[in-house]
Amino acid sequence: MKVTIKPRSAKPSKRFPVTLELASPTATVGELKALLASKAKLSVHRQRITTADKKVLDDPEATLASLGVADGDALEIKDLGPQISWRTVFLTEYFGPLFIHPAFYFGQKLFYGKTFEHSQMQTVALGLVLAHYAKRELETIFVHRFSSATMPWFNIVKNSGHYWGLSGLLIAIPLYGPWNSAEKLAGTLRANPNWIYGTVGVWAFAQLSNLVTHLNLRSLRPAGSRTRGIPKGYGFDLVSCPNYFFEGVAWTSFLALTFDYGAAVFLAVATAQMYVWALKKHSRYCKEFGKDYPRGRKAMFPFLA
Numbered sequence: 001m002k003v004t005i006k007p008r009s010a011k012p013s014k015r016f017p018v019t020l021e022l023a024s025p026t027a028t029v030g031e032l033k034a035l036l037a038s039k040a041k042l043s044v045h046r047q048r049i050t051t052a053d054k055k056v057l058d059d060p061e062a063t064l065a066s067l068g069v070a071d072g073d074a075l076e077i078k079d080l081g082p083q084i085s086w087r088t089v090f091l092t093e094y095f096g097p098l099f100i101h102p103a104f105y106f107g108q109k110l111f112y113g114k115t116f117e118h119s120q121m122q123t124v125a126l127g128l129v130l131a132h133y134a135k136r137e138l139e140t141i142f143v144h145r146f147s148s149a150t151m152p153w154f155n156i157v158k159n160s161g162h163y164w165g166l167s168g169l170l171i172a173i174p175l176y177g178p179w180n181s182a183e184k185l186a187g188t189l190r191a192n193p194n195w196i197y198g199t200v201g202v203w204a205f206a207q208l209s210n211l212v213t214h215l216n217l218r219s220l221r222p223a224g225s226r227t228r229g230i231p232k233g234y235g236f237d238l239v240s241c242p243n244y245f246f247e248g249v250a251w252t253s254f255l256a257l258t259f260d261y262g263a264a265v266f267l268a269v270a271t272a273q274m275y276v277w278a279l280k281k282h283s284r285y286c287k288e289f290g291k292d293y294p295r296g297r298k299a300m301f302p303f304l305a
Contacts, residue, residue, distance in 0.1 A: 001025055001064070001071045005036060005049070008076040015040045016077065022064075029067070030060030036077075045150040048078040083150035089159055090140040094133045096164030097172075101129045104172040111173075116181040121190045125175060125258050128203055129167075132250070135207065143214050145221045166269060171262035180258075190259060199257040206250035209235060213243040230289050237294075238302040240282040244274035245300050275300050 001024075006017040020035050033044040049057045052074065057067060069075070105126045109115050178184065185191040213235045220228045235242025248271050255263045278300035286293050298305055 001027060003032070003064070003069065003072070004074045005040075005077050006074055008050070008078045015042065017074075025071075026063050026065065028060060029057045029062050029064065032057070032064060033060065042077075042079065043083070045083045046080045048080050050076050050078075052076075080152065082153045084153040084156055085150050086146040086148065087140055087144075089151060089156045090144070091137060092156055093159040093163040094136040094140065096160060097129055097168045098133050098137075100164065100168035101126055101172045101176075104176045108176070108178070112177055114178060116178045117183065118176070119180055119182040119185045119191060120193075120196060121185060121257060122176055122180055124196055124200060125254070125260075128200070128254060128257075129171075132207065135211065139211070139214055143211075143218050145218055147221075162269075166262075166266045171260055171266060174262055175258055175260045190257070196257060199253045202253040203250050203257075206246045206253065210243050210246040210250065213246065217243070230285070230293060236297075239278075239298050239300055240285055241274070241278040241300050244278050245302070247274065248300075275305075 001022045002019060003022070004017055004019045007013040007015075018036070018040055020032065020039065022031060022035065024031075029049075030044075033047050033049070036042065036047060036049075037044050051057070051067065051069060053068075055067060057064075057069075057075070104111055105118070105122065174180075180190075182191075189195050212233075216233045216236065217231060220231060231240065235246070239245055248267070251263065251267045251270065255267055282297070282299035
């Protein structure tokens with residue numbers, strides 16, 4: 001089978017067009033991309049190949065014939081540019097809050113110009129942040145399986161800005177200041193042990209629930225595969241993305257513990273973004289599984305949306 005790969009852009013290209021000869025009539029997308037990478041010196045992770053009718057060839061295990069590609073066809077390619085692994089991006093973005101929060105908690109003289117006794121709320125809040133992002137790092141290493149190996153390198157800047165800026169600096173700067181010290185909070189709701197333990201209890205429930213849903217999602221995708229089944233089990237009976245829902249519950253309890261305006265902003269931004277992702281995933285599930293997908297499920301919020 002012979003196929004010609006031509007550039008999607010009208011700009012002149014030194015690499016393309018190029019004609020590839022595949023040895024097998026049942027050649028796969030993966031084999032096509034590997035041969036193209038060898039001949040055009042373009043990493044498979046930078047290749048976005050489409051058919052004449054704009055169908056994206058993104059499943060490496062699918063045969064070209066099954067996607068309607070015939071001998072002599074011309075395909076188009078777009079260079080996605082420099083890429084970076086999903087795992088690297090996740091590990092980097094979650095690392096920010098892990099050092100930003102302790103820096104402001106322990107650096108009170110440096111950042112606030114005075115020393116003071118931290119309130120129990122401040123100490124507990126620091127512990128929750130560190131536990132949350134340590135969990136995120138461990139899940140990235142041991143739990144998550146990514147459908148794509150890489151993403152555009154600029155995403156590491158964008159994603160790190162979100163977590164280092166909003167979840168790091170925006171929350172930490174006001175949270176660990178002297179206005180939240182033990183002296184200032186004495187006799188208030190945020191110094192009440194019952195309130196503190198109650199919000200921590202809700203936070204712990206949400207974090208454990210989030211972990212369970214991530215483990216369920218992992219079980220749907222065998223290692224090294226892009227296939228997946230219909231999500232089932234804890235949380236999935238009501239929504240397509242319970243991991244996002246429980247993430248929101250965890251940060252809502254953190255907000256209730258701290259009354260921190262930075263936490264409120266982060267919660268609002270994160271919830272809006274997760275809801276957009278949930279709608280896309282819900283739509284993809286409905287399209288992929290058709291009538292087999294439970295119709296009563298909502299995208300992210302049980303019984304609502």
